[in-house]
Amino acid sequence: MNRIPPPPRCAERVTAAYRRIAETDRPEVWISLREESAVLAEARALDARIAAGEELPLAGTLVAVKDNIDVAGLPTTAACPAYAYTPDVSASAVLRLVASGAIVLGKTNMDQFATGLVGTRSPHGPVRNALRPEKISGGSSSGSAVAVALGIADVALGTDTAGSGRVPAALNGIVGVKPTLGLVPTSGVVPAARSYDAVTVFARTLTEAQLALAQMTGPDEADPRGRAWPDDVRLSAPPNPRIAVPRDEDLAPLSDQARAAFHETVKRLEHAGAHTAVIDVSPLLEAAKLLYDGALVAERYAAVGDFIAQDPTAADPTVGAIILAAAGLPAHALVDDLERLDGYRAAARRILSGFDALLLPTTTGHPDIAAVQADPVAINARLGTYTNFVNLLDLAAVAAPAGEADGSPFGVSVITRAFEDQVAIDIAALLTAEQAPVPYPANGVDLAVFGAHLRHQPLNHQLTDAGARFRGEIRTAPAHRLIALDTTPPKPGLLRVPPPDGAAITGERWTLSPTALGHFLAALPAPMFLGRLELADGSWVLGFHTDPAAAEAGTDITAYGSWPAYLAERAGA
Structure with missing residues (x-):
């Protein structure tokens, strides 16, 4: 089972985290921090469960939670003390993390009601940047990002409507993953703009972020906006992805150093095998303005406007002004902007x-x-130039570190179509030099291949074009013969035989979507057919077989152990 590798004991991790909290002396990061003794007791119970043989994918992972996400027994304030309530049940995302072995440390500071990208709009004070304390941390998920960047929490939950799960990641030099809307339930989350809210993950690595995200993902009856993965989802970026990049004029808001850092990042991706092309992204940047400058801001009034209207002094002045200004918007203005948004999506x-x-x-x-x-x-608005449109247009995004500019961390975002989250993660991994452990989602079907569909073979593109993900080499149980068939292009067939006539054959495991597997099956030419085959470890997987009649007419090449070995021998001869 894949998991975030923990140090020896969960209890030791907790002790180290509270030691780090004292060392960093950043009280503004937290709105409510759990007592160390209570967290230690929870960690010791986890240690006992692990010692008893229980496998937990996030065992001992320390989590910080943004204070607009419910944690049972801790106040939810959304950084507005007058709004506070104490939930009996945690948000679905938190429940799923805890069930997987994660430990919640506390609730983090934020821009009030998740309205802002700066991390300064809070009665608990501005959250200072983890690396440059005189500068902003970014918001609204400010405390969550800083808790990770300071090495206190392994992962942290944020929310993202306009970029709050990405801007703080960039400014603190960490990873921020904003999934497709609806994949992670927002039940138990104080809404900012309900139609465009997403629960996000901060981490120091993509691997940590993805493993936590995978645990939180899935339908929830309490979330009416929840969505399921489509059956044709791509589970991998292609080996040489095509990446669109903006024109120089679209980078005008950046400093000279930041533009240079961006261009250097593009070169790094090209060096890693990506193909890039310059496009005009100005329609996307225009769409971004609808979030605050148009009638869509009415969603923020619908979320907490009545509460603020009853006592405007309870809110941060900037936050209150933004939300209350939406009270007088006519319904037809919202309809007009929704129609404009449809045009921008097209x-x-x-x-x-x-x-x-x-x-x-x-x-x-x-x-x-x-x-x-x-x-x-004005400064807050500029920070959202490249983020505000993403949720409006139903896109997924991964924010990744990409060096420095002007003495601060510089970050880029890989943005993809909805449900192509894994493609974004894979491309971001080219920058972080990581290998994602399992595809997101993990609902694909494994397929064993032994011939022309192997990597570096002529039909491999049929797998990569379908978004299939390479999972590694495999060996069959010693119950098969490998036959070179008389086909164009040349390919082998696998024939199951009774012992002791069989041998172990080396191949590859790929994971692909159910729809892609169906297309493979529909197009499979005779004499091939799809069936289950036994691997050396005793497990079973779908794979290509050939019928006995075709095998009889072919050439037995079992002694070579694999198709590439046979081809190499022929090439040498």
Whole structure:
């Protein structure tokens, strides 16, 4: 079972985390921090379960939770003390993490009601950047990002409507994954703009983020906006992905150093095998303005407007002004903007057609806390230039570190179509030099291949074009013969035989979507057929077989042990 590798004991991890909390002395990160003794007791119980043989994919993983996400027994305030309530049940995302062995440390500071990208709009004070304390941490998931960047939490939950799960990642030099809307339930989350809210994950590595995200994903009856994976989902980026990049004029908000860092990132992706092409992204940047400058801001009033209207002094002045300004918007204005949004979504489909992903800077710069306090609205708006449109247009995104610019971390975002989250993760992994452990989602079907569909063989593109994911080499149980068939292109067939006539044959395991497997089956030419075969470890997997009549007419090449070995021998001869 894949898991985030923990140090020897969960209890030791907890002790180290509270030691780190004391060392860093960042009280503004937390709104409510659990007592160390209670967390230690939970960790010792986990240690006992692990010692008894229980396997937990996130055993001992320490989690910080943004304070607009419910954790049973801890107040949910959304950084507004007057709004506080104490839930009896945790949000579905939190419940799933805890059930997988994760341990919640506490609730983190945030821009009030998740309205902002700066991390300064809180009565608990601005959350200082993990690396440059005079600068902003980014928001609204400010405390969550900093808790990870400071090495306190392994992963942290944020929310993202306009970029709150990505901007703080970029400014603190960590990973932020914003999944397709609806994949992770938002039940138990205080809404910001309900139609466009997503629960996100911060981590120091993509591997940690993806493993946590996988545990949280899945339908939830309490979430009416929940969505299931389609049967044709791609489970891997292609070996040489096509990536769209913006024009120089689209990078105008960046400093010279930031533009240079972005271009260097593009070169790194090209060196890793990606093909890039410059496109006009201005329609996407125009769509981004609808989130705050148009009538869609009415969603924020629908979320908490009545509460703020009853006592405007309870809210941060900037937050209150933004939300209350939406009270007088006419319904027809919202309908007009929704129609505009439909047009922008169609434009996004055209722009991304033929590409696996779009690469953009995550944000525009790294302002000082003092500058934001002096100009809280304009600077905040600039920070969302490259993030605001993503949820509006139903896209997925991964924010990844990409060096430095102007003395601060610089980050980029890999943006993909809805449900192509794994494609975004794979492309981001080219920058972080990681290998994702399992595909997201993990609902694909394994297929064993032994001939022309192997890597570096002529039909392998049929797998990669279908978004199939290479999972490694395999060996069959010694119950098969390998036959070179008389076909074009040449390919082998696997024939199951009774012992002791068989041998172990080397092949590859690939994972692909149910729809892709169906297409393979429908197009499978005679004499091949699909059936289960036994592997050397005793497990069974689907694979290509051939019928006995065709095998009789072919050439037995079992002695070579694999198709590539046979081809190499022929080439040498």
